[in-house]
Amino acid sequence: MSDWKRFLADPVIAYFSMEIGLSADIPTYSGGLGILAGDTIKAAADLQLPMVAVTLASRKGYFHQSIDNQGWQQESPNEWSPEEILELMPVKALISIENRDVKVQAWLKRVKSPTGGEVPVFYLDTDIEGNQEQDRTITDHLYGGDNEYRLKQEIVLGIGGARILAGLGFRIRKYHMNEGHASLLTLELLNRTRRPVEDTWDERNSWDPRKVQQQCVFTTHTPVTAGHDRFPYDLVQRILGDDVPLFLLKELGGKDELNMTMLALNLSRYVNGVAKKHGEVSQALFPGFEIHAITNGIHPFTWASPHMVKLFSRYFPSWGTEPELLVRVDTIPDQEIWEAHAGAKAILFQYVAETTGIQLDPEILTIGFARRVATYKRGNLIFSDIERLLKVGRNKIQLLFAGKAHPHDQPGKEIIHTIIGEIEKLRGQIEVVYLENYDMRLASLLIPGVDLWLNNPIRPLEASGTSGMKAALNGVPNFSVLDGWWIEGHIEGITGWCIGPPPQGNSIDQNHTDEDVRDLYDKLENIILPLYYENRPGWIRVMKNAIGKNAYYFNTQSMMRRYVSEAYFR
Numbered sequence: 010m011s012d013w014k015r016f017l018a019d020p021v022i023a024y025f026s027m028e029i030g031l032s033a034d035i036p037t038y039s040g041g042l043g044i045l046a047g048d049t050i051k052a053a054a055d056l057q058l059p060m061v062a063v064t065l066a067s068r069k070g071y072f073h074q075s076i077d078n079q080g081w082q083q084e085s086p087n088e089w090s091p092e093e094i095l096e097l098m099p100v101k102a103l104i105s106i107e108n109r110d111v112k113v114q115a116w117l118k119r120v121k122s123p124t125g126g127e128v129p130v131f132y133l134d135t136d137i138e139g140n141q142e143q144d145r146t147i148t149d150h151l152y153g154g155d156n157e158y159r160l161k162q163e164i165v166l167g168i169g170g171a172r173i174l175a176g177l178g179f180r181i182r183k184y185h186m187n188e189g190h191a192s193l194l195t196l197e198l199l200n201r202t203r204r205p206v207e208d209t210w211d212e213r214n215s216w217d218p219r220k221v222q223q224q225c226v227f228t229t230h231t232p233v234t235a236g237h238d239r240f241p242y243d244l245v246q247r248i249l250g251d252d253v254p255l256f257l258l259k260e261l262g263g264k265d266e267l268n269m270t271m272l273a274l275n276l277s278r279y280v281n282g283v284a285k286k287h288g289e290v291s292q293a294l295f296p297g298f299e300i301h302a303i304t305n306g307i308h309p310f311t312w313a314s315p316h317m318v319k320l321f322s323r324y325f326p327s328w329g330t331e332p333e334l335l336v337r338v339d340t341i342p343d344q345e346i347w348e349a350h351a352g353a354k355a356i357l358f359q360y361v362a363e364t365t366g367i368q369l370d371p372e373i374l375t376i377g378f379a380r381r382v383a384t385y386k387r388g389n390l391i392f393s394d395i396e397r398l399l400k401v402g403r404n405k406i407q408l409l410f411a412g413k414a415h416p417h418d419q420p421g422k423e424i425i426h427t428i429i430g431e432i433e434k435l436r437g438q439i440e441v442v443y444l445e446n447y448d449m450r451l452a453s454l455l456i457p458g459v460d461l462w463l464n465n466p467i468r469p470l471e472a473s474g475t476s477g478m479k480a481a482l483n484g485v486p487n488f489s490v491l492d493g494w495w496i497e498g499h500i501e502g503i504t505g506w507c508i509g510p511p512p513q514g515n516s517i518d519q520n521h522t523d524e525d526v527r528d529l530y531d532k533l534e535n536i537i538l539p540l541y542y543e544n545r546p547g548w549i550r551v552m553k554n555a556i557g558k559n560a561y562y563f564n565t566q567s568m569m570r571r572y573v574s575e576a577y578f579r
Contacts, residue, residue: 013096013098013117013129014178016061016127016129016179017177017178017179017180019059019180020059020180020181020182021059021060021061021179021180021181021182022053022058022059022060022061022181022182022183022184022185022577023060023061023062023063023171023174023179023181023183023184023185024046024049024050024053024060024061024062024063024185024187025062025063025064025166025167025170025184025185025186025187025191025194026042026043026046026062026063026064026187026188026190026191027042027043027064027065027151027152027162027163027166027187027188027190027191028042028043028046028064028065028067028071028151028152029043029046029047029050029062029064029130030043030044030046030047030449031047031050031051031118031120031130032047032449033448033449033450034089034094035089035094035118035132036067036070036071036087036089036448037064037065037066037067037070037132037151038071038151038449039071039151039152039381039413039415040380040381040413041230041380041381041473041474041475041476042187042188042230044449044452044475045187045283045305045473045475046062046064046187047308047311048306048307048308048311048312048475048565049187049565049568049569050062050120050128050130051120051122051128051308051310051311051565052306052308052564052565052566052568052569053126053128053569054120054121054122054124054126054127054128055122055123055124055126055308055329055330055566056124056126056566056569056570056573057122057124057125057126058126058128058569058573059182060128061128061129061130061131061174061179062120062128062129062130062131063130063131063133063166063170063173063174063191064130064131064132064133064166065132065133065134065148065151065162065165065166066091066116066132066133066134066136066148067132067148067149067150067151068088068089068090068091068134068136068148068149069086069087069088069149069150069151069153070086070087070088070089070151071087071151071152071413072084072085072086072087072413072416073085073086073087073446074413074445074446074447075445075446076425076429076443076445079426080425080426080429080430081422081425081426082413082414082422082425082426084416086150091116091132091134094118095116095117095118095132096116096117096118097114097115097116097117098114098115098116098117098131098173098177100115100173100176100177101113101114101137101173101176102169102172102173102176103172104164104165104168104169104172105249105250105252106144106147106161106164106248106249107247107248108250109141109144111135111140111141111144111147111165112135112137112139112140113133113134113135113137113165113169113172113173114133114134114135114137115131115132115133115134115173115177116131116132116134117129117130117131117132118130118131118132122330123329123330124330131170131173131174133148133165133166133169133170133173134148135147135148135165136148136149147161147162147165148162148165152415153416156240156241156244157244157248159238159240160240160244160245160248160249161248162190163190163191163192163193163238163269164193164248164249166190166191166193166194167190167191167192167193167194167195167196167197168193168194168196168197170191170194171184171194171197171198172197181224182577182578183224183225183226183576183577184198184224184225184226185225185226185227185228185572185576185577186225186226186227186228186273186277187228187230188228188229188230188231189227189229189231189237189238189268189269189270189272189273190238190269191273192227192262192269192270192272192273192276193249193269193272195221195225195261195272195273195276195277196252196253198220198221198224198225198276199216199217199218199221199253199257199276200216200252200253202216202217202218202220202221203215203216204217212254213256213257216253216257218261218275218276221276222275222276222277222278223278224278225273225276225277225278225279226277226278226279226280226281226572226576226577227273227274227277227279227280227281228280228281228282228283228303229270229273229280229281229282229283229291229300230282230283230287230472230473231270231472232282232287232290232291232294232469232470232471232472233294233470237268237269237270237271238268238269238270239263239266239267239268239269240266240267240269241266241267242255242258242259242266242267245258245267258272260275261275261276262275270295271295274295274298279301279575279576279579280298280299280300280301281300281301281302281303281576282300282301282302282303282472283302283303283304283305283472283473283493284302284304284305284472284473284474284493284494284496284497285302285304285496285497286469286492286493286496286512287302287469287472287473287493288300288301288302289302290469301575303568303571303572303575303576304473304494304497304563304568305473305475305478305494305563305568306475306478306563306564306565306566306567306568306569307475307478307479307482307563307564307565308564308565309328309329309332309335309482309560309564309565309566310329310330311453312453312456312457312479312482312483313457313482313483314349314352314353314356314453314457314458314483315352315353316348316349316350316352316353316457317349317350317353317457317482317483317484319349320341320345320346320349321335324337324340324341325337330566331566332560332561332564332566332567333561333562333566333567334561335482335556335557335560335561336557336558336561337557338553338556338557338561339553339557341553343546343549343553346484346549346552346553347545347549347552349484350457350460350483350484350485350552351371353454353457353458353483354371354375354458354459354460355371355458356454356458357409357454357455357457357458357459358371358458360451360454361409361442361444364444364445365442365444367440367442369407369440369442370407370440373404373405373406373407373440374405374406374407374460374461374537374538374541374542375406375407375408375409375458375459375460375461376391376406376407376408376409376459376460376461376462376463376488377409377410377455377456377458377459377461377462377463377480377485378391378408378409378410378411378412378462378463378464379409379410379411379412379444379447379451379452379455379456379476380412380464380476381412381413381414381415382412382413382414382418382421382422382424382425383414383415383418383421384420384421384424385466385467385470386464386465386466386471387465387466387467387522388410388412388424388425388428389424389427389428389431390465390522390525390526390529391408391463391465391529392427392428392431393522393526394526394530395431395434395435397530398435398439398530399435399438399439400534401530401533401534401538402439402533402538403438403439404438404439405538405542406439406533406538407439407440407441407442408439408440408441408442409441409442409444409455409459410428410441410442410443410444411443411444411445411447411451411455412425412447413446413447425443428441428443429443452476452479456476456479456480456483456485457479457480457483457485459480459485460485460541461485461486461487461488461537462476462477462480462485462486462487462488462489462505463488463489464476464477464487464488464489464490464495465489465490465508465525465529466490466492466493467520467522468490468491468492468512468520468521469492469512470492471490471492471493471495472493473493473494474489474492474493474494474495475494477489477493477494477495477498478494478498478559478560478563478564480555481498481504481505481555481556481559481560481563482555482556482559482560482564483556484552484553484555484556485552485555486504486505486506486551486552486555487499487504487505487506487555487559488505488506488508488529488532488533488537489505489506489507489508490507490508490509490525491507491508491509491510491511491512492512494563495507496511496512497563498558498559498563500554500558502536502551503551503554503558504551504554504555504558504559505551505555506532506536506537507528508525508528508529508532509521509524509525509528509529510524
């Protein structure tokens with residue numbers, strides 16, 4: 010039989026995600042959600058879990074970012090060709106969009122682990138001869154277009170993905186929806202339960218939602234109501250048709266509009282948020298549902314710098330697949346930890362020099378801030394009081410920024426513009442650099458190479474925050490608002506430092522900006538900078554604690570073991 014058919018030997022977990030970030034060469038991700046999905050798949054391969062993943066091909070990627078001379082973000086397609094690096098599968102699926110037949114094909118990427126595990130990832134694609142031109146571009150742009158385009162993509166992902174797996178012959182133990190984008194797969198599963206009306210005497214009893222619930226797991230990532238995909242029912246009926254009648258959609262997906270999160274909640278047996286706090290916030294957003302919490306993790310071997318990989322491998326040879334061994338980090342001499350970090354810092358500074366012409370000083374405390382640019386993440390918070398910042402950090406700190414704003418997010422673009430504006434104001438006193446086109450490749454240089462990782466979102470809007478976990482793995486302490494994973498990972502002065510007060514309740518209206526700014530400057534001036542410059546052994550102690558008390562636990566191996574025991578096999 011064909012080589013790929015060996016994936017059919019056992020029932021599998023089918024993992025559906027709109028975006029998956031496996032490497033920068035396949036730019037089908039925009040940020041944390043996609044990177045988490047990629048790390049999840051790599052960990053499943055490490056643990057030799059029977060899993061298959063489904064996503065969209067996104068031939069034009071998310072976008073390539075550049076910053077113009079006025080400091081404004083410019084976007085261009087980040088194109089790639091599945092034909093050049095992936096394997097075309099022999100089965101196509103047929104879906105209906107606006108009463109037209111649309112063909113869907115799948116490209117195979119094999120994710121292999123040194124343990125011998127392997128997970129197939131299928132990239133769905135409608136760029137097929139015979140499809141109408143408007144349909145051939147449905148899977149082109151990740152998070153592109155309008156509501157209509159998004160709904161068409163979600164039909165391809167959910168319904169098309171379920172049909173591709175069935176056509177290939179997979180037997181599915183559980184379907185795992187990574188965020189609500191994949192929720193329409195539940196409609197495909199519902200239709201598989203449908204019985205003729207004459208067998209039930211009542212059309213309402215023709216479908217069996219409870220049977221679908223037993224097959225589905227749902228992970229929600231968004232802690233605000235406005236962040237969940239919603240579609241007007243007139244649009245749904247026009248594009249999706251009436252395979253599942255309107256009365257049933259309204260019962261399961263919301264009375265006034267189709268809420269993809271509500272649809273997934275109603276048709277999943279197990280639902281979880283991505284940190285303990287996020288689980289509480291999600292429970293408050295959706296009362297009446299039981300929402301658990303499994304804190305996100307990162308894939309250690311992917312995100313450790315080459316210098317840390319070499320160091321960890323010398324002391325703990327199997328750390329990559331057994332990251333819990335990092336709890337023994339105290340057995341590594343301080344000097345070797347510091348030299349490994351200095352090596353990562355040198356590589357980053359070389360990249361900065363090559364791409365910007367700016368020579369950073371390796372002796373100066375370097376603070377990193379890089380993530381998707383959105384207003385709630387407050388990327389420009391550290392510039393709130395320039396006089397105070399200069400008093401604290403003149404010739405003592407360097408700042409490195411990176412991150413993309415969504416092409417339609419004008420307030421996000423304005424934050425980038427503001428940060429660029431501060432560069433000139435501070436030149437010669439505090440060096441500030443904004444690195445263009447933040448992606449997995451740049452993240453693997455930036456996060457290990459800075460000395461301190463800054464994160465200051467508005468509480469409680471940070472669902473998890475996996476970049477901070479990547480920093481901890483590399484011995485880079487976190488300096489962060491107590492939100493997301495940092496509530497669980499933070500021990501003040503031991504694993505890093507908090508900014509502002511602890512979280513209070515689950516309200517999405519918490520905003521302590523003035524207090525956060527004061528605390529940020531005070532701790533930099535009175536605690537962090539003196540420790541870095543005057544007590545190197547003390548600083549290395551915090552670096553080791555970040556590794557031994559954070560990274561040993563906040564990884565995808567630990568995370569996946571929880572999904573297995575709590576969600577997949579119960």
